[in-house]
Amino acid sequence: MSESQIKKEIPDFQQPPDVGVLRNGAFLRLWIAQLLTQIGGNVVLYGLTVLVAERSRSTSALSLLFLSFLVPAVLLSPISGVWVDRLDKRLVLVVANLSRAAAFFLMLGSVDSLGAVMLLNIFASFMTTVFAPAELAMIPLLVRRDQLTSANGLFTFTLNAAFALGFALLGPAVVRIAGPEAAIVFVAGLFLIAGILCIGLPAAPPTAHAEGLRASTRETTRTTTSELMEGLRYIRANGSVLWSLTYLSIAASVVGLMGVLGPEYVANALGLEARDFWLIVLPIGLGVVTGILALNSWGQAISRRRLIEGGLLGVGAGLALLALAEPISRAISDGASVLGGLPIGSGASALATVIFVAYFAGASYGLVAIPAQTALQEELPEEVRGRVFGVLNMLVSLGSFAPIIAVGPIADAIGATNTLLGVGILIAVVALLSIVRGPRHSTTARSA
Secondary structure (H helix, E strand, C coil), rough: CHHHHHHCCCCCCCCCCCCHHCCCCCHHHHHHHHHHHHHHHHHHHHHHHHHHHHCCCHHHHHHHHHHHHHHHHHHHHHHHHHHHHHCHHHHHHHHHHHHHHHHHHHHHCCCCCCCHHHHHHHHHHHHHCCCCCCCHHHHHHHCCHHHHHHHHHHHHHHHHHHHHHHHHHHHHHHHHCHHHHHHHHHHHHHHHHHHHHCCCCCCCCCCCCCCCHHHHCCCCCCCHHHHHHHHHHHHHHHHHHHHHHHHHHHHHHHHHHHHHHHHHHHHHCCCCCHHHHHHHHHHHHHHHHHHHHHHHHHHHCCCCCHHHHHHHHHHHHHHHHHHHHHHHHHHHHHHHHHCCCCCCCHHHHHHHHHHHHHHHHHHHHHHHHHHHHHHHHHHCHHHHHHHHHHHHHHHHHHHHEEEEEEEEHHHHHHHHHHHHHHHHHHHHHHHHHHHHCCCCCCCCCCCC
């Protein structure tokens, strides 16, 4: 879940992508493979969240699960593109999809061993890291130059739509109806179909002048280390970039934090099962869409920094209100009985409160993630943007690790609800600090 949704270019939701490029049969196969794998990745994220929550009864285990999705991407993204350039891209796509299908089929027989589940998920995440650059590198080989914008726009739109479809709709539906094990089987089948589709793509061998894989990997590792140090120096010298990274790190970690805390929260606050986690996920997803549409409609009239700060305050307040949903619902129920004897039970009012607050938090999240990404792109001067932007994204991912690592043990010690309250207050404090002490010059009115 996790943080790759933030790093990608955000499409204009008011202007659907041009789908004429789908008349290209080879590109259609690649796009369907992308759709299946993106949906599958989000379904399995939800399914494994429920599985680990039900089997372990530990939020620390959920922290480890989310890290098993994120760590391979952060560690291997800088060099995965090098490997792809030295191999047949079609072969990479086929092997990556079939390997992930095999990993999830094997996982089905290992659901009683959380260690085996984690290891197989790390392997699947590693193959995803290799698959992503091969998929993007295939697009220019399959479509005409004048179709590249449409093709990339369709892929970006699919990336965002698949998250909502997989994590907020299909994942919860499959888990609720047939259980998390069925979600794993379903995802394995999607990856198997995607692998078969990729077999029909044209061969894409490496270029003749490609360097050796070992030498290229070594050189890329040295370059990445050098650029990482350059990025750190640039951040230290530019406060506005530091604030943008802070905003993005918070946005990247919020989704993971909700995944870690959500299952225990719905059990404690609502008296439901871990698999009813969708009651939070769905309204948050709908809220994010609302926030994006609001940005497209009137975001340009407001300072981007004020949008981000207002969104952060909303996210912090939303998380804190979720933690306080039970006393709020009791007050609503008591007030209804006093005013007119209205038949509003505390359970019904608690569920309604959670759904409403989750929707509000999702809309606020949309006001943070997209403007913060855009602000970072604009604040980096053109002469350094190409060298450090990828490293800055890696720093965003690393910055989101600490909360996800810490929140599990903390929740095991003091409870998910109290942890959620603390996280909400902390995010609100960061927003207030940004209002009081943030950079004064980053106040342009352009937004998403």
